[in-house]
Amino acid sequence: MRPDYILTLSCPDRTGIVYRVSGLLFEAGCNILDAQQFGDEESGRFFLRVHFDMRSVADAPAVRARLQALGEAFAMQWELHDARRRARLLVLVSKQGHCLNDLLFRTHSRQLKVDIAAVASNHPDFAALCGSYGVPFHHLPVDAHNRDEQEQQLLDLVERERIDLVVLARYMQILSPRLCQALAGRAINIHHSFLPSFKGAQPYHQAHARGVKIIGATAHYVTSDLDEGPIIEQDVARVDHAMTPRDLVQLGSDTESQVLARAVRRHVEHRILLNGHRTVVFR
DSSP: OOOEEEEEEEEEOOTTHHHHHHHHHHHTTOEEEEEEEEEETTTTEEEEEEEEEOSOGGGHHHHHHHHHHHHHHHTOEEEEEETTOOEEEEEEEOSOOHHHHHHHHHHHTTSSSEEEEEEEESSSTTHHHHHHTTOOEEEOOOOTTTHHHHHHHHHHHHHHTTOSEEEESSOOSOOOHHHHHHTTTSEEEEEETTTTTTOSSOHHHHHHHTTOSEEEEEEEEOOSSTTOSOEEEEEEEEOOTTOOHHHHHHHHHHHHHHHHHHHHHHHHTTOEEEETTEEEEOO
């Protein structure tokens, strides 16, 4: 089979971008399998994702060199990814395991094209769960006195395991600005969508007490602005007066797991491009 790659790029919008990119790939003997594009009138930027194959892996350096020259001419921000490579994940979790359990199962059943290289937690609760999947578990307790040391352990783990994406699967610790900067663009968080109305402990119980009719979840990139990073994926579920707080927790947990899994998939398939504080997410 011919090796396949994914090209993502953004640049100031102007005529001829698609023509030049497709022409470059044609001249290099590549075949376009899928292409999606978006021009944002507000920001004046153009976004493109192209999935293509080439005759041989040996052709990749020449394609990169051509893209480098074209990128300079069009002021492009571009990346070329090997579509066959499985992303390596570090999952962070605290005491709520629904998202972790979902990611472990989806990875084990090949629903997600990733390898969970490690799981780290400030609590020991899910060591056995990870062990059942053969995934290394790291118990890294954290408090006000050792936060810097614990975060350095996380960064060392990211480097040692060659982590591509860090997933905060209900990890209930606020990351320092230093850690957010180190993981910029490669850390995803999940939370309930009714922030900031119901902050703090037991948000689903707070929502029930207020008689909400919709609950949901949001997956976003991690930034130093708490829960305000660029949004990747969202979903909602309807609730009614007959549902108990426990019902809301269960429904919310299901929604969070699904939204996080979709966000991870979009990221590892290189379908997300940043557009300022927003995202362009190709389906």
